[in-house]
Amino acid sequence: MPDKQDLNAALGPAGGWGSVKSLTKQFGNAVSGPVTATIMRNQNKPGGFACVSCAWAKPAKPHPFEFCENGAKATLWELTDARADAAFFDRHPLCELLTWSDHDLERAGRLTVPLRIDPDADRLVPSTWDEAFADIGRAMRALSDDPQSAIFYASGRASLEASYMWQLMARLYGSSNLPDSANMCHESTSIGLKESVGTPVGSVRLEDFELTDCIFAVGQNVGSNSPRMMHPLQQARQRGVPVIVINPMRERGWEEFVNPQNPVQMMTQRATKMSSLYLQPLPGGDIAALAGIAKAVFERSDAAEVIDRDFITEHTHGFDGYADWIKQQSWDELERESGLTRGQMQDAGDIFARSNRVISIYGMGITQHRLGVQAVQMLMNLLLVGGHIGRPGAGICPVRGHSNVQGQRTVGVSSRPEQVPLDRIGARYGFAPSQEEGYDIADGCEGIVSGRVKAMLMLGGNVLRAVPDTVPVETAWKTLDVTVNVATKLNRTHLIAGKCAWVLPCLGRIENDVQATGKQVVTMEDSTARVHASHGQKAPAAPDLMSEPAIIARLAREILQPNPHVDWDAWAGDYALVRAEIEAIWPDVFRDYETRKDEPGGFSKPLPSRERKWETKTGLANFILPDALDATYAGHDEGVFRLMTLRSNDQFNTTVYGYNDRFRGVKGARDILFMGPDDMARLSLKLGDRVEVETVADDGRDRRLGPLQVVEHPLPKGAVGAYFPEANVLMPLHHQAKGSKTPAYKAIPVRIVPVQAAGA
Ligand SMILES: Nc1nc2c(c(=O)[nH]1)N[C@H]1C(S)=C(S)[C@@H](COP(=O)(O)OP(=O)(O)OC[C@H]3O[C@@H](n4cnc5c(=O)[nH]c(N)nc54)[C@H](O)[C@@H]3O)O[C@H]1N2
Ligand SMILES: Nc1nc2c(c(=O)[nH]1)N[C@H]1C(S)=C(S)[C@@H](COP(=O)(O)OP(=O)(O)OC[C@H]3O[C@@H](n4cnc5c(=O)[nH]c(N)nc54)[C@H](O)[C@@H]3O)O[C@H]1N2
Ligand SMILES: [Mo]
DSSP states (O other), X not given: OOOSOBTTOOOOOXXXXXXXXXXXXXXXXXXXOHHHHHHHHTBTSTTSBOOSSBOOXXXXXXXXXXXXXXHHHHHHHHTOSOEEOHHHHHXXXXXXXXXXXXXXXXXXXXXXXXXXXXXXXXXXXXXXXXHXXXXXXXXXXXXXXXXXXXEEEEOTTSOHHHXXXXXXXXXXXXXXXXXBGGGGTTHHHHHHHHHHHSOSSOOOOGGGGGTOSEEEEESOOHHHHOGGGHHHHHHHHHTTOOEEEEOSSOOGGGTEEEOTTOHHHXXXXXXXXXXXXXXXXXXXXXXXXXXXXXXXXXXXXXHHHHSOHHHHHHHEEOHHHHHHHHHHSOHHHHHHHHSSOHHHHHHHHHHHHHOSSEEEEEXXXXXXXXXXXXXXXXXXXXXXXXXXXXXXXXXEEEOOSBTTHHHHHHTTOOSXXXXXXXXXXXXXXXXXXXXXXXXXXXXXXXXXXHTOOOEEEEESSXXXXXXXXXXXXXXXXXXXXXXXXXXXXXXXXXXXXXXXXXXXXXOOTTBOXXXXXXXXXXXXXOTTSEEEEEEOOBOOSSTTXXXXXXXXXXXXXXXXXXXXXXXXHHHHHOHHHHHHHHHHXXXXXXXXXXXXXXXXXXXXXXXXGGGXXXXXXXXXXXXXXXXXXXXXXOOOOTTOEEEEEEOOTTEETTEEOOSOBGGGTBBSOOOEXXXXXXXXHHTTOOTTOEEEEEEOOSSSOOOEEEEEEXXXXXXXXXXXXXXXXXXXXXXXXXXXXXXTOOBOXXXXXXXXXXXXXXXO
């Protein structure tokens, strides 16, 4: 439930006492309880567990407390004492739960028993594991003539071991539909960087932050979404490294930070200023902004020294075309499309020109646009101009989302055949994996709406809240033959039932996972491509919970023909056997996996782009030109706003911990529309006024959300912001990035309609 509302609360620095208060307010004494304290001390440590929140790197020499406010929230949320058990489902019929908010559903606590969803009886019916597997087995075998009608979705939290088993189960079933949460997030990175530099992930490692002399931070909200990253950034700032932020919102984490783990800073409250230049482009204005910065560099009198000619000649392709294109762009147009001034772009260009080791950090502000792939490539182009890749202290740093989302892809969770060594997998298990391109999540949703998709099996996540066009997708979902969710906590996706509909409760990563051969360890890969082990710390939330690998093994046995090369039960009894399989398929990446997984900070996956090995079609790093300067194609119609869908500081994706967004001054509310002062004046709106938001699309569908309360935020003219997942009713399915199909969640074209107050 929301607290008392305050839409205009005072802003403190990121971190600081605010983060301590925020935790104690939501979780009370649980924060300082002895069990929790011990568990938290083991977060992101050798022998401890990997945080279940973001994917930021875990240092080899961690801080005494290598966790942050939001990591702590994620831990406490998973370790809650509340249980959504059989008695809970006895008290709350399905029709009632369908009216609950995201926050209230998950707050019910950890799931404890397998649940069959029975809309006719209006119940989630507690059942046995045997019933669950038998029923799912029957339903999936009935579809086995048309295996491509089944989708196996993975939300990026499950371990490398579980993820490997998941994709193998799908492929042995005959499906190549393995969408993951990355489809909604860094798919633009996977496609964009692959084409540009041949390596589809970031090139920097943690140690590069100690050497860098300039950081660009584009479209990423570090203070809320990867707070542990504040430590290396703060250290860089204290060394005097300039940080150029490009973001339409003014995010506190990029303004000021008090390290809650630094007693002196906490006592003196002397905050570190986190950015040296803060540019606020229009949503989707980054291509133009980055072109402007490059133009400013090319126009400098010392351009010849700044441009790394040797690197360009030896390592790149397409520089002349890029340089010509940049020169052709007029400042007027760059200003109009970016929403920045020429002077601002020149300031950024000046800092770039003075720097020898530039890191570019970026996130959803870049990837979730119609030209998101090209925006990633524009960022890469700029780095290539100065040779800022494969040099210590320099490189590209996409900040990944879920704690193992990058790793899931590494071990074969992908619908794109070119991303997976299907030949090796086929040879090892004696079958022919489908070579067809499978559905990604956007196509999958279209397949559900059209009736082509018949089964959705989900390893974590909350698909029906995370995807676009939630209303029509939810309606069509009910016609599916099979809906199976493997989950820790209840969410709305679980409530919408296909004909055979189950929720299978699993262990969380922080819990002890004991199997036939004893206590198991799992592994994940972070944003900097380091693979490390995670050890459970606490007794399971309920006696009957199964682990994800054990659930997958049982499912596989039910839905697949036996395969003499795969002993699912043995794998579920000893995850080291799964790691041996992974090592056999990717011997270079996972060499000596079993030993190296326990090294402090983990072991590094090879990153060819870091070594200036370009695995591209040209064999070189490519300068790639965008189709347009405006990544949204929205144009500049006065009445049409670009709606960015945002995360608050109190949520992890669709998991809503609370109703505060303290870095943006909002307390007790999520029905918010952030708007700039000029636009508020133009529409005669003031703080707290209510508006409806409607999508501008020519597909004949009516999409609206509201009433929302207007909150002033220093946004550029024409930009507004609202919270995801609530705003997903406004997102058309077809509004997606060219090349990656990442939904263009950061610029939904909308109109804003003031709601007349009663009696007005
Ligand atoms: N606590 C917490 N941590 C998380 C998550 C969470 O929900 N909560 N989610 C996890 C996941 S799955 C992911 S993918 C990451 C997401 O982390 P981020 O990449 O930070 O994603 P968002 O918060 O969606 O948006 C990022 C920023 O983009 C800016 N932005 C919006 N549009 C534009 C634009 O057009 N240009 C530019 N330059 N900026 C723009 C917004 O103002 C916002 O500051 O975080 C992960 N970590
Ligand atoms: N409008 C808009 N929409 C967006 C975005 C946006 O910025 N704007 N961001 C997109 C992005 S970046 C992402 S990644 C997606 C997120 O999409 P998803 O990954 O599908 O969603 P989550 O909210 O992370 O999933 C939360 C659920 O995961 C389950 N869960 C938690 N821990 C575990 C576990 O250990 N095991 C299992 N099996 N289940 C677990 C719980 O049941 C919980 O309710 O949303 C996307 N949607
Ligand atoms: Mo994500």
